[in-house]
Amino acid sequence: MATILILVGTESGNAQMVADALQPVLAGAGHAVDVTDKAATAADLQAHDVLLAVCATHGSGDIPTNILPLVEALHRDKPDLSGHRYGVIALGDMTYQDTFCGGGKKVDQALELCGAKRVGDRLEIDASEQPLPDEEALSWIEGWKTQV
Numbered sequence: 001m002a003t004i005l006i007l008v009g010t011e012s013g014n015a016q017m018v019a020d021a022l023q024p025v026l027a028g029a030g031h032a033v034d035v036t037d038k039a040a041t042a043a044d045l046q047a048h049d050v051l052l053a054v055c056a057t058h059g060s061g062d063i064p065t066n067i068l069p070l071v072e073a074l075h076r077d078k079p080d081l082s083g084h085r086y087g088v089i090a091l092g093d094m095t096y097q098d099t100f101c102g103g104g105k106k107v108d109q110a111l112e113l114c115g116a117k118r119v120g121d122r123l124e125i126d127a128s129e130q131p132l133p134d135e136e137a138l139s140w141i142e143g144w145k146t147q148v
């Protein structure tokens with residue numbers, strides 16, 4: 001059993017909806033799961049074994065403002081997360097082309113910078129093709145949850 005912190009980066013609620021759908025699935029697999037859309041601190045991250053970032057993209061490939069302080073702190077302070085595993089679900093829209101899923105990609109890079117090890121491939125959900133991001137995430141989590 002792992003202690004999992006789901007980090008939500010959202011402006012308009014889709015990423016929160018995905019996180020809320022995944023929480024009971026991971027809990028049902030025996031993990032202790034917290035979900036936060038607040039600016040988590042390095043101490044919050046250290047208190048969990050596994051991190052799952054569920055992050056939208058806004059502006060032009062930008063990180064949602066609610067999770068920006070965490071990502072800035074990871075770059076600035078580089079807390080040692082080498083004992084941590086993580087996954088990333090990036091929400092975006094292919095009509096933005098060059099900046100597709102930029103927010104989730106940036107969170108992925110920041111966690112890797114701190115030494116955390118990603119489990120599985122990043123899931124990138126395209127809102128122009130997939131109006132129900134929670135359904136795609138629920139399918140992806142079936143494989144991910146067996147690896148953490």
Ligand SMILES: Cc1cc2nc3c(=O)[nH]c(=O)nc-3n(C[C@H](O)[C@H](O)[C@H](O)COP(=O)(O)O)c2cc1C
Nearest residue numbers: 010011012013014015056057061092093096100101
């Ligand atoms: C103003 C605005 C800018 C956006 N910019 C991007 C972008 O640069 N790249 C991208 O892949 N998606 C972009 N998106 C799409 C969102 O990431 C996508 O709709 C996502 O599902 C929103 O999630 P949220 O409701 O959790 O904020 C943008 C959406 C809006 C409304």
